[in-house]
Amino acid sequence: ETGVTQTPRHLVMGMTNKKSLKCEQHLGHNAMYWYKQSAKKPLELMFVYSLEERVENNSVPSRFSPECPNSSHLFLHLHTLQPEDSALYLCASSQDTGGGTDTQYFGPGTRLTVL
Amino acid sequence: DAKTTQPPSMDCAEGRAANLPCNHSTISGNEYVYWYRQIHSQGPQYIIHGLKNNETNEMASLIITEDRKSSTLILPHATLRDTAVYYCIVRVFSGYSTLTFGKGTMLLVSP
Numbered sequence: 022e023t024g025v026t027q028t029p030r031h032l033v034m035g036m037t038n039k040k041s042l043k044c045e046q047h048l049g050h051n052a053m054y055w056y057k058q059s060a061k062k063p064l065e066l067m068f069v070y071s072l073e074e075r076v077e078n079n080s081v082p083s084r085f086s087p088e089c090p091n092s093s094h095l096f097l098h099l100h101t102l103q104p105e106d107s108a109l110y111l112c113a114s115s116q117d118t119g120g121g122t123d124t125q126y127f128g129p130g131t132r133l134t135v136l
Numbered sequence: 137d138a139k140t141t142q143p144p145s146m147d148c149a150e151g152r153a154a155n156l157p158c159n160h161s162t163i164s165g166n167e168y169v170y171w172y173r174q175i176h177s178q179g180p181q182y183i184i185h186g187l188k189n190n191e192t193n194e195m196a197s198l199i200i201t202e203d204r205k206s207s208t209l210i211l212p213h214a215t216l217r218d219t220a221v222y223y224c225i226v227r228v229f230s231g232y233s234t235l236t237f238g239k240g241t242m243l244l245v246s247p
Contacts (some may be wrong), residue, residue: 061141124185
């Protein structure tokens with residue numbers, strides 16, 4: 022257990038569905054991240070929130086919509102996805118101290134399949 | 137952030153030490169070396185990090201060369217559960233931490 026939980030762990034959805042992924046961290050951190058890991062590809066950073074403000078958006082399609090209501094929770098809202106969006110979606114958190122040695126801790130991921 | 141080079145795969149016998157190399161010849165003076173691992177279909181797990189000095193924790197040891205152009209992660213007594221992809225990452229702090237994952241090294245620990 023890393024102190025970062027993700028739900029659901031597995032999700033199958035159609036291309037017209039709307040669903041949301043949830044991440045919760047119990048570490049008192051103030052920065053949260055969404056990563057995508059497609060089959061046989063390195064992890065790709067999608068979004069970064071620091072102090073509940075989005076600070077990075079790596080050219081992610083608008084069908085992915087993040088939400089960070091507070092420092093402990095992060096959501097990824099999904100709508101009209103494509104089959105190529107099937108992947109492992111990982112959430113991480115860290116403490117943004119400005120000190121240069123903060124470490125990211127990852128959740129177990131949500132395995133998403135788009136039919 | 138500096139780029140890293142790791143062998144794509146390595147084998148290790150159970151109970152033996154696993155030594156995973158990483159080259160980071162373009163590392164800057166303010167960049168840290170981080171190691172993570174990812175067991176199949178799970179989230180990456182933090183292992184250890186360092187700047188200049190060698191580091192040790194309950195999971196592993198990190199040996200950084202004096203010129204900081206390469207490092208070695210050492211798992212002193214590898215077990216079957218250490219089979220995973222190991223990522224070496226170097227990064228400079230930018231106000232919030234970002235990690236750029238490469239392809240890593242697939243370590244297979246065999247009985």
